[in-house]
Amino acid sequence: MSEVLVLVDHIDGEVKKVTFELLTAARRIGEPSAVVVGTPGTAAKVRDALARYGAAKVYAAESEDAVTYLTTPKVDALATLAGSASPAAVLISATVEGKEVAGRLAARLNSGLLVDVVDIDADGVGTQSIFGGAFVVKAKVGNGLPVITVRPGGVEAEEADGAAAEAAVELPAVDAAKSARITGREQIVGGDRPELTEASVVVSGGRGVGSAESFAVVEKLADTLGGAVGASRAAVDSGYYPHQFQVGQTGKTVSPQLYIALGISGAIQHRAGMQTSKTIIAVNKDAEAPIFEIADFGVVGDLFQVAPQLTEAVAKRKG
Amino acid sequence: MNIVVLVKQVPDTWSERKLTDADHTLDRESADAVLDEINERAVEEALKLQEAHGGEVTVLAMGPDRATEAIRKALSMGADKAIHVSDAALHGSDVLATAKVLAKAIGTVEGVDLVIAGNEATDGRAGAIPAILAELLGLPQVTQVRKVEIDGTTVKAERETEEGVAFLEATLPAVVSVTEKINEPRYPSFKGIMAAKKKKVDTLSVADLGLDPAEVGLTGAWSSVLEAAPKPPRSAGQRVEDDGNGGAQIAEYLVGQKLI
Numbered sequence: 349m350s351e352v353l354v355l356v357d358h359i360d361g362e363v364k365k366v367t368f369e370l371l372t373a374a375r376r377i378g379e380p381s382a383v384v385v386g387t388p389g390t391a392a393k394v395r396d397a398l399a400r401y402g403a404a405k406v407y408a409a410e411s412e413d414a415v416t417y418l419t420t421p422k423v424d425a426l427a428t429l430a431g432s433a434s435p436a437a438v439l440i441s442a443t444v445e446g447k448e449v450a451g452r453l454a455a456r457l458n459s460g461l462l463v464d465v466v467d468i469d470a471d472g473v474g475t476q477s478i479f480g481g482a483f484v485v486k487a488k489v490g491n492g493l494p495v496i497t498v499r500p501g502g503v504e505a506e507e508a509d510g511a512a513a514e515a516a517v518e519l520p521a522v523d524a525a526k527s528a529r530i531t532g533r534e535q536i537v538g539g540d541r542p543e544l545t546e547a548s549v550v551v552s553g554g555r556g557v558g559s560a561e562s563f564a565v566v567e568k569l570a571d572t573l574g575g576a577v578g579a580s581r582a583a584v585d586s587g588y589y590p591h592q593f594q595v596g597q598t599g600k601t602v603s604p605q606l607y608i609a610l611g612i613s614g615a616i617q618h619r620a621g622m623q624t625s626k627t628i629i630a631v632n633k634d635a636e637a638p639i640f641e642i643a644d645f646g647v648v649g650d651l652f653q654v655a656p657q658l659t660e661a662v663a664k665r666k667g
Numbered sequence: 668m669n670i671v672v673l674v675k676q677v678p679d680t681w682s683e684r685k686l687t688d689a690d691h692t693l694d695r696e697s698a699d700a701v702l703d704e705i706n707e708r709a710v711e712e713a714l715k716l717q718e719a720h721g722g723e724v725t726v727l728a729m730g731p732d733r734a735t736e737a738i739r740k741a742l743s744m745g746a747d748k749a750i751h752v753s754d755a756a757l758h759g760s761d762v763l764a765t766a767k768v769l770a771k772a773i774g775t776v777e778g779v780d781l782v783i784a785g786n787e788a789t790d791g792r793a794g795a796i797p798a799i800l801a802e803l804l805g806l807p808q809v810t811q812v813r814k815v816e817i818d819g820t821t822v823k824a825e826r827e828t829e830e831g832v833a834f835l836e837a838t839l840p841a842v843v844s845v846t847e848k849i850n851e852p853r854y855p856s857f858k859g860i861m862a863a864k865k866k867k868v869d870t871l872s873v874a875d876l877g878l879d880p881a882e883v884g885l886t887g888a889w890s891s892v893l894e895a896a897p898k899p900p901r902s903a904g905q906r907v908e909d910d911g912n913g914g915a916q917i918a919e920y921l922v923g924q925k926l927i
């Protein structure tokens with residue numbers, strides 16, 4: 349069976365959920381090989397987690413430079429393996445950076461690119477949900493090695509035993525004239541909350557929340573559900589919540605099991621970022637708000653009454 | 668500081684065609700609105716850097732006649748000249764072909780220090796074009812930035828992604844893409860609009876760029892659509908008026924769905 353390369357998303361040795369989803373998808377096409385790009389010792393740290401989701405091989409592309417230069421070390425590692433391992437496909441998460449890595453890799457290898465698929469079958473046919481979920485498209489790469497980005501939350505992760513045999517990959521030296529150096533990082537200040545694009549539950553607040561202080565209502569519900577907090581652009585523009593939490597066409601695209609919209613009208617640009625959520629709940633005091641058109645369950649009412657009551661009910665159930 | 672600003676990415680032709688088939692014109696308008704808005708921010712940033720460091724700002728657009736609108740807007744904001752790559756052979760170009768054409772066109776501008784583009788909608792299929800350009804041109808990729816400054820021959824920037832903020836440094840020339848938080852674009856002045864009419868717009872074809880038409884457009888596309896269908900619209904589910912019990916009712920619903 350051919351190998352399928354999966355680029356591992358991790359932060360300091362902690363593997364992100366989307367990687368498990370990618371390994372699950374890779375098993376449909378062939379034998380998953382996880383590609384870890386990081387500082388020396390990273391692969392050893394993540395190996396067990398990757399084995400649990402069926403990684404047959406774990407390629408360690410490790411160097412000090414691997415995390416100090418933007419995207420190029422990842423592209424280099426995948427391009428090297430594309431040559432030596434003759435994989436059937438390369439799967440990369442459809443995050444901002446993942447899409448960039450995939451685009452560069454496809455350009456370098458002169459091969460086909462399939463972007464932001466929400467599902468994939470054994471023949472490598474990808475399902476894309478485009479224009480905010482208005483269209484479903486099935487597409488396939490015709491020539492060369494298919495490079496495919498998969499939307500986080502699109503495929504459900506399933507455990508499987510993998511041998512996770514480690515193999516080292518030599519990274520070429522970084523050409524500083526052709527790469528951007530990362531001189532520092534600031535992690536998102538989401539506290540203990542899961543990352544927005546990774547979370548199974550997202551609770552978002554809109555202009556209806558009214559102020560930065562009142563966003564506590566949104567945060568409390570999110571925390572009780574173990575979810576992430578999102579915001580509409582109107583809420584971000586009004587200064588209620590930071591921009592990195594914006595959901596929508598010009599913000600993040602999320603696809604959680606449960607999306608709760610509080611005081612959000614449901615503009616097309618907002619829907620573009622959340623319409624593929626499995627279950628959508630809306631609370632809005634305007635019965636005509638378009639968000640109700642896509643909500644599985646909607647409450648016409650004041651979010652300051654409804655959300656705290658829901659928080660309490662959830663907390664009670666959890667005991 | 669010679670800057671090339673990319674405006675109006677090539678429309679995603681096949682998906683657009685599907686949209687018009689189904690007459691989903693509203694979706695298309697909203698998609699276009701995004702492009703225009705982020706274009707203007709890219710142009711604004713180029714003009715600001717020019718004000719501080721001198722040089723020339725060239726606008727580059729690829730696409731059908733519709734692209735001239737975006738070019739005019741950029742010129743009336745203050746850009747110096749423009750290149751419009753327009754060719755029937757480009758119809759149906761995918762992301763990679765588009766990047767190839769843009770890379771060639773950038774190559775026709777002399778002494779480029781910086782290429783600036785909008786990051787485009789993050790759910791857009793073309794979100795990676797600036798990164799691909801960096802790959803093809805062999806330049807540092809300084810993308811998804813909310814702040815950028817030039818210090819001698821170094822570009823410094825703040826990149827914002829799902830993972831947080833990364834501080835970047837690279838040597839010029841480089842490829843930059845900006846996010847919607849970068850600036851507030853200026854409005855073209857009346858003088859600017861008048862002046863724009865006299866500015867030079869070079870129109871180039873695929874052959875002018877030394878590319879084979881077979882490399883671009885639909886025939887050059889490396890992935891093909893097997894089927895496309897409008898998704899059955901997500902239907903509205905249950906809706907209740909809050910009678911003081913709305914929160915508890917949601918909880919019940921979530922229990923029923925095994926979500927809590």
Ligand SMILES: Cc1cc2nc3c(=O)[nH]c(=O)nc-3n(C[C@H](O)[C@H](O)[C@H](O)COP(=O)(O)OP(=O)(O)OC[C@H]3O[C@@H](n4cnc5c(N)ncnc54)[C@H](O)[C@@H]3O)c2cc1C
Nearest residue numbers: 554555556580581582596597598599611612613618633651
């Ligand atoms: C190019 C472009 C890109 C865009 N990108 C995005 C994007 O990425 N993400 C995004 O979200 N938007 C985006 N937008 C903006 C979008 O069009 C809407 O303006 C925005 O989503 C509205 O946010 P909102 O629903 O919070 O605000 P509003 O539309 O003002 O809605 C607020 C809602 O809150 C309700 N409400 C008020 N008080 C209460 C209360 N106490 N209890 C319950 N309900 C209450 C009101 O009934 C109303 O429905 C974009 C727009 C453009 C043009």
